Amino acid sequence: MRRAAPVALAAVSALVLAGCAGGGDAESTPTPTAAACMDVSSGDLSDGVKVEGDFGAAEPTATFDTPLETKKLERTVAIEGDGDETAAGDVVDVVISMFSSTSGERLVSQPAQLGVGDDTVLEAFGASIDCVPVGSRTVTVAPASAVYGDQGNETIGVAPGEAVVIVADVTGIVEEPTPEPLPTPAEWTENVPEVTFNGDEAPTVVIPDAPASTELQLKVLEEGDGATVGEGDSVTVQYEGINWATKESFDSSYSRGEPATFSTSGVITGFAAALVGQKVGTKLIVTIPPELGYGTDPAAHELGGQTLVFVVEIEDTQAAE
Incomplete structure (x- = not known):
């Protein structure tokens, strides 16, 4: 991501x-x-x-x-x-x-x-x-x-x-460009994959046989009660990334055996938009269209043109210094 x-x-x-x-x-x-x-x-x-x-x-x-x-x-x-x-x-x-x-x-x-x-x-x-x-x-x-x-x-x-x-x-x-505001995900209500959490193992995610959404959509599976993630924060998460078209995982912190920590400003736009505003302890699923992921050109990136799904567990967040 x-x-x-x-x-x-x-x-x-x-x-x-x-x-x-x-x-x-x-x-x-x-x-x-x-x-x-x-x-x-x-x-x-x-x-x-x-x-x-x-x-x-x-x-x-x-x-x-x-x-x-x-x-x-x-x-x-x-x-x-x-x-x-x-x-x-x-x-x-x-x-x-x-x-x-x-x-x-x-x-x-x-x-x-x-x-x-x-x-x-x-x-x-x-x-x-x-x-x-x-x-x-x-x-x-x-x-x-x-x-x-x-x-x-x-x-x-x-x-x-x-x-x-x-x-x-x-x-x-070099003047740093003013970042564009993050998009706000819509509520995901139709064709939401089934998710079963398996502790420290990767969750089971069943992608339905349906067309991928063309919008950035998010569903909170379990709401946390911790600190709220802000733009530029350093967040620690467990995540599973799945290609909607192939229904296969392409990236997983679970498979590496430990959560990932990164800045919300250092990930694809759709992933950052899914995290910012959420609370620590939240579990969510988000679908990301190509233009908010790795772009629409398959020649530019192996995930170019693909709709992505992420299941995320937010474990911690630290404000940017």
């Missing part, structure tokens, strides 16, 4: 994320606290890198003495922008270019979106976008310990223990 994640560029993941470099043991710095800036300053090495190329364009050139060796992270703001300053929690649009400290060769240059203060981003890349005005170009000289460590990154050509030079053009701060 989780939303399909956007397909990330493999090169971006291999480039900037801790755990994606070579053997997955890359070091990273803990996330700065909100509103705090990383303790990184300029130095002779970062000041000495000359960068040419239009701001925001891919494939700039960087000139510096090679081989460049350093054990200290340095960052110089080569171009200071006049936009809003990036802060922890922001997601920024940035053009990242990286150069070998040994040969001076440009290894990669591409746009990316990175989180400021995100501890899944390697220290050097975090430093390149931290607390700078939009429109800035930074030059970061990074020792191996701030990027890929002793294992290097074979995917993009960084040797074990090699330092790198990173040029980052911070082009904007």
